[in-house]
Amino acid sequence: xxxxxxxxxxxxxxxxxxxxxxxxxxxxxxxxxxxxxxxxxxxxxxxxxxxxxxxxxxxxxxxxxxxxxxxxxxxxxxxxxxxxxxxxxxxxxxxxxxxxxxxxxxxxxxxxxxxxxxxxxxxxxxxxxxxxxxxxxxxxxxxxxxxxxxxxxxxxxxxxxxxxxxxxxxxxxxxxxxxxxxxxxxxxxxxxxxxxxxxxxxxxxxxxxxxxxxxxxxxxxxxxxxxxxxxxxxxxxxxxxxxxxxxxxxxxxxxxxxxxxxxx
Amino acid sequence: xxxxxxxxxxxxxxxxxxxxxxxxxxxxxxxxxxxxxxxxxxxxxxxxxxxxxxxxxxxxxxxxxxxxxxxxxxxxxxxxxxxxxxxxxxxxxxxxxxxxxxxxxxxxxxxxxxxxxxxxxxxxxxxxxxxxxxxxxxxxxxxxxxxxxxxxxxxxxxxxxxxxxxxxxxxxxxxxxxxxxxxxxxxxxxxxxxxxxxxxxxxxxxxxxxxxxxxxxxxxxxxxxxxxxxxxxxxxxxxxxxxxxxxxxxxxxxxxxxxxxxxxxxxxxxxxxxxxxxxxxxxxxxxxxxxxxxxxxxxxxxxxxx
Numbered sequence: 001x002x003x004x005x006x007x008x009x010x011x012x013x014x015x016x017x018x019x020x021x022x023x024x025x026x027x028x029x030x031x032x033x034x035x036x037x038x039x040x041x042x043x044x045x046x047x048x049x050x051x052x053x054x055x056x057x058x059x060x061x062x063x064x065x066x067x068x069x070x071x072x073x074x075x076x077x078x079x080x081x082x083x084x085x086x087x088x089x090x091x092x093x094x095x096x097x098x099x100x101x102x103x104x105x106x107x108x109x110x111x112x113x114x115x116x117x118x119x120x121x122x123x124x125x126x127x128x129x130x131x132x133x134x135x136x137x138x139x140x141x142x143x144x145x146x147x148x149x150x151x152x153x154x155x156x157x158x159x160x161x162x163x164x165x166x167x168x169x170x171x172x173x174x175x176x177x178x179x180x181x182x183x184x185x186x187x188x189x190x191x192x193x194x195x196x197x198x199x200x201x202x203x204x205x206x207x208x209x210x211x212x213x214x215x216x217x218x219x220x221x222x223x224x225x226x227x228x229x230x231x232x233x234x235x236x237x238x239x240x241x242x243x244x245x246x247x248x249x250x251x252x253x254x255x256x257x258x259x260x261x262x263x264x
Numbered sequence: 265x266x267x268x269x270x271x272x273x274x275x276x277x278x279x280x281x282x283x284x285x286x287x288x289x290x291x292x293x294x295x296x297x298x299x300x301x302x303x304x305x306x307x308x309x310x311x312x313x314x315x316x317x318x319x320x321x322x323x324x325x326x327x328x329x330x331x332x333x334x335x336x337x338x339x340x341x342x343x344x345x346x347x348x349x350x351x352x353x354x355x356x357x358x359x360x361x362x363x364x365x366x367x368x369x370x371x372x373x374x375x376x377x378x379x380x381x382x383x384x385x386x387x388x389x390x391x392x393x394x395x396x397x398x399x400x401x402x403x404x405x406x407x408x409x410x411x412x413x414x415x416x417x418x419x420x421x422x423x424x425x426x427x428x429x430x431x432x433x434x435x436x437x438x439x440x441x442x443x444x445x446x447x448x449x450x451x452x453x454x455x456x457x458x459x460x461x462x463x464x465x466x467x468x469x470x471x472x473x474x475x476x477x478x479x480x481x482x483x484x485x486x487x488x489x490x491x492x493x494x495x496x497x498x499x500x501x502x503x504x505x506x507x508x509x510x511x512x513x514x515x516x517x518x519x520x521x522x523x524x525x526x527x528x529x530x531x532x533x534x535x536x537x538x539x540x541x542x543x544x545x546x547x548x549x550x551x552x553x554x555x556x557x558x559x560x561x562x563x564x565x566x567x568x569x570x
Contacts (some may be wrong), residue, residue, distance in 0.1 A: 024443035025414060127306060151440070156305045156470045157512040183443060224444040227473060227542050228515045234546035240553060249518040256528055260553055 005031040006201040008045075018171045018178045020191035020208075024222040028200040033149050033181045037067035050144075055253065067145045068138035071237065072153040074130040084109065084118040087136045108140040112166060115253070117196070128159025132166065139170075145177035146170070152187070166189070185212065186226050189247040196221055208245035228252055265331040265350060265431040265464055267294040267317060272326035274312055286312040288488045289326070294481065299458055299465040301479035301496070303472070305510040309488040310468050317466065319344050331431070349378060352430035356437045358421035360421065367393070367420055368405030375427045384550050392427040395461070396420075396453045415446025419453065425456070429530035432464040433457070439474055452559075454478060472514040476540070484509045491524065497539065516540040520548070528552055 006028045010024040013019050015172070034040040035047050039052035049066055051138060052059040072075065080086035087108050091101045109115045112132040117125065122133060131151055138146060152160040168190055171178040180191060188194045189208045197202040198221050204211055212218070215225055215233055232242040232252060240259050245254045274287040287309045294300045302310045309329050315321040316328050328335045355361070364370035371389045380388055390400035396419040398404065409420050418438075425433065431436050439447045439452070454480070457463045469475050475482060475496065482499040484492035486509040492499050500506065500517040507513070513521065517540055523529050529552050 024445075025441075026443075156510070157472070158305065158510050161512075189391060219444075222443055222445050224447065225516065228519065230542035231516065231519065231546055231549075234542055238546065238550040238554075240550060249515055249522050252519055253522040253526060253528070256523060256549065256553065257526055260528060 002201050009197075009200070009202055010045075010193060011202065011205075013145075013177065013179060016175045018168070018180065018190070018192045020188035020194045021179065021181045021197060022185070022188045022194050022223065023183060023197035023203075027197040027221075029183075029197045031200075032197065033069070033147050033179065034148050036145075036179065037064050037069060039069070052104050065141065066143055067147060068141060068143035069149065070131070070134050070138060070151050072150045073135035074127075076127075077134045078122045078130060081121055081134055082118075083114060083120050083122060086133060087118075087140050088225075090137060090141050098101060104140045105221055108136040111139055111170065112136045117179060126156050126159065128162055131155060131159070131163050135163075135166070143176075145179065147179045147181070149181040150183070151180075152182075163167070172199055181232045183223065184226075185218065185223060186247045189245045196223075198222075209243050212244035212247070266296045267432070267464075267466075268327075269293070269313075269316075270327045272313075272316065272328055273324050273420060274309075274316070274321060275324045276312075278324060278357060280539075286488050290485075290490045291326075292490060292493055294464065294466060297458070297462055297464055298481050299454075299467065299479045300481040300483065301467045301469055301475040302485065303469060303475055303485050303509075303511060304485035305470060308485040308509070310485050312488075313485065314353070314436065314466060317432070317434055318353050319347050320353070345378075348431055349428045351432045351434060352425035352428060354422060354425050354433065354435045354438065358425075359409075359417035360426075362409040362417060362421055365408060366405060367398075367407050367409050370409055370420060371423045371427050374424055376570050378428060388427055388429075389423075392423040393420075395426050395457060396423045397449060398423065406464045413446070415442055415449060418442065418446070418450065422450075422453070430463070432466065434466040434468070436468045437471075438467060438469070439471070451478065470511065472500075472512055476514040476516070484511065486510065500540075511543055514540075516542065516545050520545060523549060523552075 009032065021029040021032060029038065038060045041055055047054045049063045052063050054060065054063055060061055061229055078086055084105055087105045088101055091104055106194060109118055112135050114129065114132055114136060117129065122130060125133065144207060152163050155163060164187060167178055170176045180187065182188055189212065191208060194206065194208050194211050203221055204217060212229060215229060226247055228247050232244060232246055235242045242252060242255045246255050267291055269292050272287055272290045273285065276284045276286055290313065304310045312321065316323065317330055319339055322335060322337045330347060330351060333343060362370050364373060368389055371392050372385055375385055375388050393400040397546060398416065399418055409417055412420065431443055440451055454465060458465055467478060479496050482494065482496045483490060484499065484506065491509050492502060492505055498515050503513050503521045520540065533549065
C-alpha cells in the first residue's frame with residue numbers, strides 16, 4: 001500500500017508572515033516543513049521559494065540560503081567545539097573573509113543573547129542555550145525565512161518560553177518569515193495564521209482568534225486542548241467575551257480586566 | 265508502599281575533581297497509595313532522587329526506606345531483587361527499550377527472569393496488557409511491538425514493568441512526546457492502576473498541567489535541594505517560590521493568581537480547597553465579575569419594565 005504523508009496540499013506563505021503548522025503526531029506537518037527548503041522533494045506537485053523550484057538541483061543552494069531550519073534537538077546541528085566557531089561554520093564553509101564573517105557572527109550571537117558565552121564549549125550550555133546557538137548558526141546566514149520544527153519540544157518550561165519569545169521578536173522586528181511547527185495550541189496562538197494538518201491534508205486554516213473559537217473541531221483533529229482554552233470557552237458561555245486566542249494567563253486576565261472596566 | 269527519605273545527599277564521582285553534589289540534605293515522605301510528583305528543571309536532581317527508590321543509586325549520606333527495605337550501599341542479593349520487583353521504574357521514552365520480536369515475549373521477559381513460567385506467566389502477561397487497556401488476545405501477543413503506534417508502544421513498555429506486579433510505580437516524564445489521544449489513554453490507565461490496584465505512583469515531570477491533573481502531593485527540587493512540599497493546591501498557590509525553582513505554575517493556578525493581583529477577585533472568597541479545573545475556575549471568575557450590588561438588577565428591571 002502506498003502511504004501518502006501529504007496529499008494534494010496547496011498553500012502560499014508571504015514574506016514576513018508568522019505561520020504555525022499545527023497537527024498531532026503523524027499529521028504530516030514535519031513532512032511539509034522539510035519540503036520547504038528541499039530537504040524533501042515532492043513526489044508530485046511543486047514547492048516554489050521566491051520563484052525557485054526545489055526540484056531544480058541547481059537552485060537548491062539559493063533556496064537553502066533563503067530558508068533556514070532548526071529542529072527539536074539542537075545537538076543534531078551543532079558541529080564545532082566552541083560556541084562562536086559553531087556560529088561561524090556556515091559562513092566559513094561558504095568562504096567568507098574573516099572580517100565580514102566576524103561581523104555576522106557578532107550580530108547573530110547578540111540577537112540570541114549568547115555574546116557572553118561565545119568562548120564556551122557547546123556541551124556546557126543548557127538545552128535552551130544550545131537551541132539558541134543552533135538558531136544563531138542559522139541567523140548568521142541571514143535567511144529571509146526560518147522553519148522551526150518543534151524547537152521547544154525538549155526544553156523545560158522557562159527555556160521554552162525564552163526560545164518562543166526570541167523567534168517572535170525576530171519575526172516582528174526584523175521581518176523574518178517564521179514557519180513554526182507545533183502540536184501545542186498555546187504556541188500556535190501567537191502566529192498570524194494557523195494551518196492545521198490532519199492525515200496529510202489541510203484540515204483548517206485561519207487566524208488563531210477565528211480557528212480556536214471552535215474547540216470541538218480541534219478536538220476532532222486529536223489536538224491537546226489547553227486548560228485555558230476550555231476556561232475561555234466556559235467564560236464565553238457565561239457572557240464574558242474572552243478572545244479564543246487568549247491562551248496565556250496574561251492574555252486571559254487582560255480580557256477579564258477589559259470586561260470589568262467596560263461601561264455598563 | 266511508603267517511601268521515607270531522611271537527609272539524603274548524593275555526590276556523583278566523589279573524591280575526584282569532577283565531584284558534583286546532585287542532592288543535598290533532602291527529606292520527604294511519600295505515603296502509601298498517593299500519586300506524588302517530583303518537579304524541577306533539568307539538573308535539579310529529580311532523576312537522581314527517584315533512582316534511589318529502587319536501589320539503582322545508593323545514598324552518599326542520609327537514609328532511605330522503601331516499605332520495610334532500607335536502601336543502603338550494602339543492599340544486595342534477594343532483598344535487592346525483591347525491591348526491584350516491588351518498585352517499577354519506567355524511564356523517559358521507555359518504548360526505546362522494547363526489544364523482543366513479539367508483544368507477548370517483551371512483556372513476559374521480566375516475570376520470566378523472576379522465575380514465573382507456564383500458565384502463570386501467560387496469565388500474568390495478559391493481566392498486564394489488560395491493565396494498560398491493550399488487547400490481550402493471541403493475535404495481539406504475536407504482533408511486533410515495532411508495528412504499533414507510539415502510544416501503544418509506550419503502554420506495552422508500561423505493561424512490561426507492571427508484569428512484575430510492583431506496588432509502586434515511578435514514571436519519568438510519562439507523557440513526553442505523546443499526542444492528545446495517547447496521553448489521555450495513558451492518564452486513564454494510571455488513574456485506574458491507582459484506584460483499582462492501589463499502586464503508589466511517583467511521577468517525575470516538568471509539565472505542571474500534567475502534575476496538576478494526576479498528582480495529589482508535589483515535591484519541588486532546585487539545585488539538588490527540596491524547596492517545596494505539600495498537597496498540589498498548597499504548592500501551586502506558592503507562585504513566587506515555584507517561579508524561583510525555574511518552573512511555571514500550572515496555567516489555571518497562574519490565571520487565578522494574576523486575577524487576584526489585578527483586583528478582579530475582591531468579591532470572591534480568598535480560599536478554595538477544591539482542585540482547579542476549567543469548570544471550577546470559570547465559576548469563580550464569572551461569579552466575581554458578575555457580582556453587583558443587589559439593587560442594580562432591580563433598577564435594570566425597572567427600566568426595562570418602565
